[in-house]
Amino acid sequence: MAHDTPAHGNDADMKMSFVNSSLLGVAISLPIIASIAVGLRLYARRLKGHTGIKTDDWTLWITLIMCWAHSINTIIAGVVGGIGTITLPPREYANVALRTLWVSSFFLITALYTVKLSILFFYHHLFSINDSFRRACYFMVGILTLWWISSITIVLLSTDPFDAAWRDASRARHRFDFNAWYVTYSGLSIFFDVVILCFPIPMVRSLRVNTRQKISILGIFWLGGFVCISAIVRFVFLYNSIYQLTDFGQNRYSKVTAAFIWAEIEPNCSVIAACLPTYGPFFKEGRFLPGFFRSLRSKIGLSPTSRHMSHPIGTSHKDGSAYYELSKTAGSKKGTGEISHGRGSQASLA
Template identity: 30%
Template sequence: MIDRGMGFPADGIDNHGWKLYITSLVMIISSGLFVVARCIARYSIHKLGSDDVAIIVSLISSVLLSTYIQLAIHHGYGMHKDDLEKPDLRMALKMFFIAQTPYKATVCLNKVAAILLYLRLFVTKSFRVWSFVVLGVVVGYSIGGIAATIWQCVPIKGAWDKSVDAKCIDSNKFWVAYAVLNILTDVMVLALPIMPIMRLQTSRREKLLLCCIFLLGGFVTITSILRVTSVSNSLKNKKDMTWNFIDRGVWTLIEANLGIIAACLPVLRQPMGKLFPRIFGSTKKSSLYYTGPGGPAKGYNLSDIAAQSPRPGLWKSDASRSEQIVSIG
């Protein structure tokens, strides 16, 4: 077997695996920096929470995704099938097959991390119920998707070695169905914090700013849609998978790592506010307050909320009701 390095053309043989190689490096470095910044911001104030752990595990999964993608490139992924020797072809397809599992795990964990953060910030009963419903949907379809990916062929080896007599599911329908479910759950996760934010007693500008911060995850949804398009295009010529699946792989890497970055942004609002005060912050520190019979409650900074308590989140209680307190400062 021949090592194709970083996937650049050599000896007059077409190879565009370099697109995947460069994308994987850029995205994993970028997402890694955001996760490190998130952990420093949280740990400097409080201990890390479950949402932080989820995003760290997601980053590890993304590293595995990039590793297997690069191994596939080393074995000729990015070249035409006819230009590869059979051992290289089988190994390239095997690495691509293995990479599908950490991709799905990363996408799942990104959404789980976002929902766990929501549960830390917004803790009204109805919101918690809907959050756990969406969390169940995300985890459920992700487990099903990973299981279907691993056992798409019986025996499993048939997924990358077409010489094996195997029974396989219709991978075309499965890939499209998974991609559509992925987009739907993206929208569900994005929609969760909107109503709680709109009910906060603060200025319209602050509400809009908070919505924009949480809706930055919408860029992930856009990449998911673009990935669906690339998946659809790649399925038109599966006979030359090692060549035609490159653009699809690029969007896969972008989607997975952009999801990590988007999940970190709400936590990094305070440090980003210092760097870009006109966009992410204001000239004075402001917090949300609930004013009850006993007077105003204490405010908290959004990026500082990390401590665990017997009752999740931040509350102001009186004799008749409990009100939620969330900071935007």
């Protein structure tokens, strides 16, 4: 964060707040959608007869809390400094903007950490019998925990004195190149996302099902691929904008808006993506989603016994969802809903 006084540039440019209506809309709407996704996840668990709370559940709840905290921090910045147009003197607004960036780092770092843990614990519960896979999950959890602790410590102690980032952010003296570190952190987060996406591949490959079914099952786990895309987009915007904010460059406030928007999108979409693989019960025969599709077909004049639509949407043996493929490769064992691998590598629903 810079020591310089703000440069005198285009007046309209200098009056633009980084919190605009687009950022505000994303900050309000996405946590609501993520909360609905978590609620549906809990309901899906109840449909399967699960009432207990597992590790992947409470780590996801922590992520959701961090998403709300991140959004509230952004909203407060808009209320204090202005939405669309700056309502404070330039130096004072610079403090508000930079302080918001600093505080949001704690929420974002924690959210991206806990959602990765939630996905790993979900994998761990799903493939709990394979000892090698369990050890790999524990190892990755350890790596991520060290990454999170070091990142939080670095952000907390980034300025000298350490509270300068809060008291007078625009004049704060850094102990290191904070911008370079933040870009590096974002790159590592993308790397860990890709690694975690690849985690189920060895387990799915060992299932005694055909290639199409394996691809369908992997498709369930890879529903979170958009998170990697959003992380990459955030990385690009962060790289292009953070220097302009901290160095008081031209159009510095509006330039950082896109990075903040994607900083809202990434953790909230991560929560949604972590919930999607648990929605299998909604697609089973007799659930409300197949019922909705049958009702829709009836209203548009399609017979439920049509030769081409003989299976309810969501449960079709030929054209059904990937959730059906996952459930089809699994047998029932104590109804706990977890996949384990026996000696023959045949998936079972444990």
